[in-house]
Amino acid sequence: MKAVVLNKFGEPINFRIEKIASRELKACELKINVKATSVNPVDLKIRSGVAETFAPEFPAVLHGDVAGIVEEAFPGSSFSKGDEVYACAGGVKGLSGALCESMIVDQKLVAKKPKQLSMAEGAALPLVSITAWEALVDRVNVEPGQTVLIHGAAGGVGHIAVQLAKALGAIVYTTASTSEKMQMGKDLGADYAINYKEMSVEDYVKHYTNGKGFDVVFDTVGGDNMEKSFQAVRNSGQVACIVGSGEHDMTPLYIKSATYHGVLMLLPMLTNEGREHHGEILKRIAKMVDHKVLKPVLDGEKFSFSSIGEAHTHLESGKAIGKVVAVNDL
Structure with missing residues (x-):
């Protein structure tokens, strides 16, 4: 063939x-x-x-x-x-x-x-929906009313995660780099869309959560963005990430008593x-x-x-x- x-x-x-x-x-x-x-x-x-x-x-x-x-x-x-x-x-x-x-x-x-x-x-x-499910349902167990920040509204996993988190009853926030991608996130169910190029993590955490941080942060980007995810989560909150390569300082999670979940969707295969x-x-x-x-x-x-x-x-x-x-x- x-x-x-x-x-x-x-x-x-x-x-x-x-x-x-x-x-x-x-x-x-x-x-x-x-x-x-x-x-x-x-x-x-x-x-x-x-x-x-x-x-x-x-x-x-x-x-x-x-x-x-x-x-x-x-x-x-x-x-x-x-x-x-x-x-x-x-x-x-x-x-x-x-x-x-x-x-x-x-x-x-x-x-x-x-x-x-x-x-x-x-x-x-298949890959993106299984990944989003494993992160939001299997790992962090999103509950109605929780604040969930999803990085990458227009990405493959991100655009499914926005819809899934909303279906689970969460208050959904998402980040994007352009007004078009922000609008896509909102069209898919995000309650709030954040332009990460125009607003720092410190600023949007202060603006949207009174400085406390989000209950759940789902990082579909990885790399340097992981540090931003650690900064954005609240005390005793949860971070799930699908790109775990590189070296990262976990101290910000430790001092918040927050939990990190790595999601490798390929593992069963x-x-x-x-x-x-x-x-x-x-x-x-x-x-x-x-x-x-x-x-x-x-x-x-x-x-x-x-x-x-x-x-x-x-x-x-x-x-x-x-x-x-x-x-x-x-």
Whole structure:
């Protein structure tokens, strides 16, 4: 079958369309006819070699997010041929990814696609919605009335987290760099949008919380922004972060008796532990989408598998709003 493969780490130009061998289905697996995928920051890091630890072997087929139609299911499966499904189920060490005609996946990672969504929209959701769920529900257990600050309103995880936190009953604050991205955050349910380029952490903590800080801070940016998250949380509050690289002084959390949660969404795929939970999260997300509680926002630029390098370049540019999606044209 045809696939977009990577034979070495580096720039997006290294992607190549090649023929690769398919394999037989094993127990508890599904074969999905791939219709679409989306680009996540981890895909960029794997492609470039920054996240070489997570990379599949060369020739590598990248991308975890997939939406498509079940071609084949193992006997006794809860899925049937023809089911429209979505998942984040590969593109990492030990698991081939979605940039191919057909993807073989562990059915524990899969759920039926939200009926309200196209294949492209469905492919935008798995990684970001699972990540937001693990942070806001599994780790910090957001409760109604809590103040929740979400960094990155227009990002992939951020725009889902805003909607999820609001659905959980939180008072939602979000940060963004432009008026357009701030408005997007508010359109998705944020009660307050903060331009972090115009307002310091000290200023917005004072303005919105009387200097006390937020109950929960969800950092989808990482890097230097982690220190800002530590500064913004209240005494005995909670910080969740999805980008934990680099060296950070944890003293600000210690003196506030605050809790830090690291969220690595890839872990069940890498370790084969807890995969069922990802499938369950996607079932719940699908219900929320079909009841119009949550929706993905797709970037305006259109890409296909044969132009996946351009999709990577676009996400790396920082100009994308929402999710960058590519449809299968192999």
